[in-house]
Amino acid sequence: MQIKDVLLAPGNGAFFYDDQEAIRSGAIQDGFIYIGAPTTPGFESIRIPASSLSVGLVLTDDTVVWGDMMNVQYSGAGGRDPLFDTNQISDLTSRVVAPRLLDVDASRFRNSCAKAFEPVEHQRLPLAVEYGVSQALLRAAAHLHRTTMAEIVCSEFNLPLPTCRVPIYCQSGDAREINVDKMILKAVDVLPHGLINSRQKFGVNGQTFVEFVKWVATRTLEIGRPGYHPVLHFDVYGWIGLEIGMEPQRIADFICRVAESVPGFSLNIESPADFGSTEAQVENYARIVSVLDNRASSARIVVDERCNTLEDVRRFAEAKAAHLVQIKTPDVGSLADTARAVILCKDNKVGAYVGGSCTETDLSAQASVHVSVATQADMMLAKPGMGVDEAFSIVGNEQNRLLAMLNCRRAQTETVG
The missing domain is CATH 3.30.390.10 (Enolase-like, N-terminal domain)
Structure with a gap:
């Protein structure tokens, strides 16, 4: 062997x-x-x-x-x-x-x-x-x-050779304002994560969070290059449920208000609440998604917690319990399962986000790029680390190198043909 x-x-x-x-x-x-x-x-x-x-x-x-x-x-x-x-x-x-x-x-x-x-x-x-x-x-x-x-x-997996890059999503860590500026100047596709992981960062009734969302939108228009229009994506680590209440209708109402505060932007809200189990998460996220869809809101729900393995991804996708599923690569396990998870999401017409963690390495990030591009995921995380510059260069450059090689391979095949 x-x-x-x-x-x-x-x-x-x-x-x-x-x-x-x-x-x-x-x-x-x-x-x-x-x-x-x-x-x-x-x-x-x-x-x-x-x-x-x-x-x-x-x-x-x-x-x-x-x-x-x-x-x-x-x-x-x-x-x-x-x-x-x-x-x-x-x-x-x-x-x-x-x-x-x-x-x-x-x-x-x-x-x-x-x-x-x-x-x-x-x-x-x-x-x-x-x-x-x-x-x-x-x-x-x-x-x-x-x-x-x-x-x-x-x-x-019997997939066609890709021709398109996958949109890249950066995360800010606690250095929010500085890192948001970096993301805007580098024209990141999806930003800024925000690390809204405590009551202090979320604020009473979510007011601190709402003000931050509005600031990111304003800052994008202030310093972004002409025509730059990123998706705004915030991970709130369950704090909407913890602060606003665990009723799906109230959570959806709050998310709609946040989306209305940044007109013209698409808004992703990751982990709005943690309902304590995968079964409860699927049931309640599906209700939140339904409310947002019925209102034609510009906000989309992203699931992370309680959606770990390929089987978990299947349950959320089939139940339409998220607009976008984070396929968190170290939690999914084998990269073969990450590929399967993206394909499964696409088959169920649910967004596939190949994520992961700031704890990863350059090698794991580069391998994730190849799976993301091959399966044409809807977006992927810039990783590893929390510094923006390093992660964005590792993932972005690997994508560009890969597409250059595939284009060369395609041109050679066409020449021979």
Whole structure:
């Protein structure tokens, strides 16, 4: 077989792992840290540096292809896998996954993922393992076929070669105003995320949030180049429900008012409320979507929390319980499932947003680009990190390089034909 050895190398994620429950419960921010005791299992403090684990596949020609494992920023929240433990993941990968990798046909991406990720004692592997190893397997298949990762995805899922870029969405972190200016000056397609993750940032009855939305719209018109008209996308981490109330009608009423405050802009509201379970989330988000659609509102609902795996994505898409589904790559697991999730959303006429986390790495971000472009997702996250410039360049440049290669390949084929 094509893989003769498996390497592991500990690494860093591009941001931090945060205890969402502790922050939501009112932990005080002091500079870059949070004061107080953590509440989510596995956290020794509310904010800790993100860790990762690289897995390298040594191929028979001595080429080494890599993928990176990690969890998302708010690990252990919203039904997600627990906090990433490098030692535990390394041990599991060495004992269970590495022997399987030595016995797969690495030229067949989907098949090799299926064999490598078989359950252990009826338990699915940690999703971080699936995510990192699938990146390496996708790179291995691309190397063996002398092609791009995007072309592997297109071939294995019977998709046409893409010709268009995927709109890029940037997130601001806590440096909201400065980063919004950066996004506008760089003409980012979708902005600014906003990190509205506390009562202080949302405000009484959401007034602080509404003022921020209006400021972003005004600032865009003030300093944006002529003709620049981004989608406004805000992640409110459930705070509409927490502050306004958990009744879908009231949540929809509030969202409509926010949309009306920025006429002429399309508005995405991510995670308006957390109803505590996937079942409740599907039911109540579907009601919010229905109200907004009946009113012909310019606002769209984006689901994140309680929508983690491919099966979760299926439930939300089939129920029309969101206008846009975030396919959060480390939570979905295998990149093969990310591709399946985009296709599933499109089949159900629901928007597909290939997201992820600020805790990721350059390697995971670049692999995500190839899946996003191959499947023609509706938008994708600029990642990793919270700095805008770095993430936007990593994702944007990889898209441009990929499309240049595909255009060259297409021109060569037409010439031969």
